[in-house]
Every structure is written in structure tokens, then in C-alpha cells.
Amino acid sequence: MNAARVLALLLSAAGVVVLVLVLKPPPEPEFVELQSSSQCLECHPNVAAEWRDSWHARAYVDPEVRRLSNDFANEECIACHAPRPVLHFQAGERVLARFAERDLGVDCLTCHQLPDGSVATSSPDPPAAPCRPRHSPRLADVSLCASCHDQHGTVRQWAAAPPELKGEGCLDCHAEPVPRPAGRMGRAHHFPGGHDPDMLRRAVELRAESEAGGRVRVELENVGAGHNFPTDERSRAADLQWRERGSDGTWSAWRHLHRFRDPYRDETDLTNTQLPAGETWRGTVTPEEAGAEVEVRLLYRTNPFQPDEEATEVHRVSVAPGG
Numbered sequence: 251m252n253a254a255r256v257l258a259l260l261l262s263a264a265g266v267v268v269l270v271l272v273l274k275p276p277p278e279p280e281f282v283e284l285q286s287s288s289q290c291l292e293c294h295p296n297v298a299a300e301w302r303d304s305w306h307a308r309a310y311v312d313p314e315v316r317r318l319s320n321d322f323a324n325e326e327c328i329a330c331h332a333p334r335p336v337l338h339f340q341a342g343e344r345v346l347a348r349f350a351e352r353d354l355g356v357d358c359l360t361c362h363q364l365p366d367g368s369v370a371t372s373s374p375d376p377p378a379a380p381c382r383p384r385h386s387p388r389l390a391d392v393s394l395c396a397s398c399h400d401q402h403g404t405v406r407q408w409a410a411a412p413p414e415l416k417g418e419g420c421l422d423c424h425a426e427p428v429p430r431p432a433g434r435m436g437r438a439h440h441f442p443g444g445h446d447p448d449m450l451r452r453a454v455e456l457r458a459e460s461e462a463g464g465r466v467r468v469e470l471e472n473v474g475a476g477h478n479f480p481t482d483e484r485s486r487a488a489d490l491q492w493r494e495r496g497s498d499g500t501w502s503a504w505r506h507l508h509r510f511r512d513p514y515r516d517e518t519d520l521t522n523t524q525l526p527a528g529e530t531w532r533g534t535v536t537p538e539e540a541g542a543e544v545e546v547r548l549l550y551r552t553n554p555f556q557p558d559e560e561a562t563e564v565h566r567v568s569v570a571p572g573g
């Protein structure tokens with residue numbers, strides 16, 4: 251063979267190679283075995299930053315949980331606070347505790363890992379990626395949250411909510427859409443709840459107006475929570491208080507009006523006074539001095555014994571003197 255023929259043969263072989271490269275879809279990136287959520291944190295820094303700021307990330311190190319579980323000597327408490335991947339269980343089945351990396355609490359693997367080791371996404375057409383995303387309708391379904399959040403009935407309360415509050419599910423209100431770098435839309439992973447003053451404000455509307463007989467009528471309506479207010483943990487309490495300003499210009503002390511709460515099991519003298527989705531609580535106050543200026547406020551406590559100064563003031567309204 252002369253040099254020209256060798257060159258021609260080489261070129262045509264290269265052509266075939268080029269053609270094969272053009273026709274073949276790009277190979278799926280090599281699958282990375284996922285054993286720790288710290289791997290996800292490195293490749294998904296945006297989601298990671300949101301998650302780190304969430305109570306899910308704190309579930310195992312939260313001092314309040316540590317105290318009440320006796321530093322997890324009560325092993326029952328580990329199941330939902332440092333769980334194995336939820337999708338390794340059937341929907342409705344109880345989740346069980348994991349043994350590794352408990353400090354990461356409710357982590358990436360908890361919500362995303364499928365039994366075959368790939369990760370669940372709600373996208374019907376997932377991108378090719380080293381973590382091997384696979385479509386799983388269970389990920390964005392309320393049943394995922396229900397594995398841990400229905401012990402006090404939050405998901406059952408949601409199921410009974412009026413349609414405008416119920417929406418598509420928990421993510422409507424707890425995971426707002428956010429743009430991701432690749433140009434696609436994602437969902438914020440902060441999962442704000444009772445610790446977030448903005449969430450508390452949008453949950454309920456407080457109204458007060460004077461009525462006949464020098465009384466002030468007070469109403470609290472659940473306009474923005476797709477379940478009871480407050481919900482879930484029995485330790486949450488929301489209190490309405492009021493005070494009046496006498497003709498000498500001084501305010502009285504705050505007086506108790508009503509508490510919204512699901513009592514602990516041993517508080518058998520109390521009944522559940524949570525405010526269901528869409529419902530309104532109504533009451534009246536009668537100032538000692540007829541026609542006095544009245545203020546009404548709503549305080550939210552993460553535990554029922556939290557002093558007023560540490561509680562979150564959610565709303566305050568006033569009724570002008572003389573009604």
C-alpha cells in the first residue's frame with residue numbers, strides 16, 4: 251500500500267467513527283454510588299444551602315429534641331429524626347431509624363433515595379446525571395410527608411381542608427418554586443413552618459371591632475394554613491390576649507382571651523382547640539371602662555410554657571377609643 255491509500259483508509263475509518271459519535275446519544279454520565287448525603291451537598295450547592303437552613307437538617311441535633319428524648323436514650327425518637335430512606339418503605343408504613351450519619355437528620359437520602367440506589371425526581375423526563383435521577387410520583391405526593399407528619403393528624407387535617415386551601419398538596423405552601431442554574435425550576439428546600447414569622451402571619455387573619463354594650467368582638471380566621479392552626483407538635487400553642495387603655499392613658503396588663511392548641515395526652519382536662527383550615531373563632535371582650543381603647547394580639551409559642559417575651563407576636567389590632 252502506498253502512503254496515499256493508507257491515508258484514504260484512515261480517513262474513511264475516522265469518518266465512520268465521526269458518524270457513530272453523531273448518531274449515538276451521549277452516554278449517561280458514570281453512575282456515582284451514593285452512600286452519604288454529603289455527596290449530594292457537594293454537587294447540589296443551592297439545594298444544600300436551603301436544606302442546611304431547614305429544621306429537617308436540625309432534626310437530630312435540635313437541643314429541644316435532645317432534651318425531650320433524653321439525648322435519644324429513648325430510641326423510639328430516632329425513627330423520624332434520623333430515618334432510613336422513606337422510599338425504601340411502602341407508603342403508609344412506619345419509617346425506621348438509620349445507623350450512619352445521624353447528625354444529618356432528615357437528609358437528602360431520606361427523601362430521595364430509591365431502593366435501587368438511584369434518586370427520585372418528580373420530572374417525568376429526568377436529566378442524565380451521575381446520581382441517576384428517576385421519575386417517582388411518590389416524591390411530590392403528600393404520602394411522602396405523611397410517613398413522619400401524620401402522627402398528630404396534620405395530613406388528615408389537610409385531606410379535610412376546603413379545596414382553595416388544600417391545593418395540590420404540602421409543597422404548594424411549604425416549598426416555593428425557585429429558579430435553578432441549569433435554567434429549570436426547582437422547589438425551595440427550607441420547608442418553613444411554625445418557626446417562621448412570615449408563615450405564621452399568612453396562616454391567620456385577626457379582626458376586632460366594637461359592638462353594642464361596650465363590648466369588642468374578636469375573630470381569628472384560618473385563611474392560609476392547609477390544616478389546623480397550630481398543627482403537628484402538641485407543644486405548639488397560639489394565644490389571643492387583650493388589654494385596654496384607661497382614661498388616665500395607661501395600659502392595663504395583657505389578659506388571656508383564648509388558647510389554640512392540641513393538648514398533651516396526659517392533659518385529660520383539656521380538649522383540642524386548634525383552628526381548622528378555613529374556620530373562624532369568635533369571642534368578645536368587655537373593657538372595664540366603657541369605650542376604652544382596646545388592643546388584641548396573637549402570640550405563638552413553640553412550647554406551651556414559653557414566656558410572653560420569647561413568644562412570636564403574629565398579629566396585633568386595635569379598636570379606637572369610643573368604638
Ligand code: HEC
Pocket residue numbers: 282284286287289290291293294358359362363369370371372373376377378379380381383432434
Ligand atoms: C457527582 C455529582 C452529583 C451527585 C453526587 C449527586 N447529584 Fe444529583 N444531579 C447532578 C447533576 C449534574 C444533575 C443534572 C443537573 C441538575 O438537574 O441539576 C443532577 C440531577 C438531580 C436531580 C434531578 C433534577 C431534575 O431536573 O429532575 C435530583 C432530584 C438530584 N440530582 C438529587 C440528588 C440527590 C438527592 C443526591 C444525593 C443522594 C444527588 N443528586 C447526588 C449531580 C450530582
Ligand code: HEC
Pocket residue numbers: 312314315318319324326327328329330331397398399401443444481482483552
Ligand atoms: C413518627 C415520626 C416521629 C417520631 C417517632 C418522633 N418525632 Fe419528634 N417530630 C416529628 C415531626 C414530623 C416533627 C415536626 C412537627 C412540627 O414541627 O410540628 C417533630 C418535632 C419534634 C419536636 C419539636 C422540635 C422543635 O425544635 O420545635 C420535638 C421536641 C420532638 N419532635 C421530640 C420528639 C421526641 C422526644 C420523640 C420520642 C419520644 C419524637 N420526637 C419522636 C416526628 C416524629
Ligand code: HEC
Pocket residue numbers: 287290291294297298301306356357358359360361362371372373389390421430435436437438439
Ligand atoms: C423532606 C424531604 C426532602 C429532603 C430532605 C430533600 N428533598 Fe429534594 N425534593 C423533595 C421533593 C418533594 C422534591 C420535588 C419537588 C417537585 O418537583 O415538586 C424535591 C426536589 C429536588 C430536586 C429537583 C428540584 C430542585 O429544587 O432543584 C433536587 C435537585 C433535590 N430535591 C435535591 C435534594 C438534595 C441535594 C437534598 C439534600 C440537601 C434534598 N433534595 C433534600 C424533597 C426533599
Ligand code: HEC
Pocket residue numbers: 305306308309310312315330331333336345356360361394395396397398399420421424441442443444445446
Ligand atoms: C423522614 C421524616 C420526615 C419527612 C419524610 C418529612 N419531614 Fe418535615 N420534619 C420532620 C422532622 C423530624 C421535623 C422536625 C425537626 C426539628 O424541629 O427538630 C420536621 C419539620 C418540618 C417542618 C417544620 C419547620 C418548623 O418551622 O418547625 C415543616 C413545615 C415540614 N417538616 C414539612 C414537611 C413536608 C411538607 C414534607 C413532605 C414534602 C416533610 N416535611 C417530610 C420529619 C420529616
Ligand code: HEC
Pocket residue numbers: 392395396399404405408415416417419420421422423424442443444445449450452453474475476477478479480481482483486
Ligand atoms: C395553604 C397552605 C398550606 C398547605 C397546603 C399546607 N400547609 Fe403546613 N403550614 C402552613 C402555614 C401557613 C403554617 C404556619 C402556621 C401553622 O403552624 O399552622 C404551616 C405549618 C406547618 C407545620 C409546622 C408546625 C410546627 O409545629 O411548626 C408543619 C409540620 C406543616 N405545616 C406540615 C404540612 C404538611 C405535611 C402539609 C401537607 C399535608 C401541609 N403542611 C400543607 C400552610 C400550609
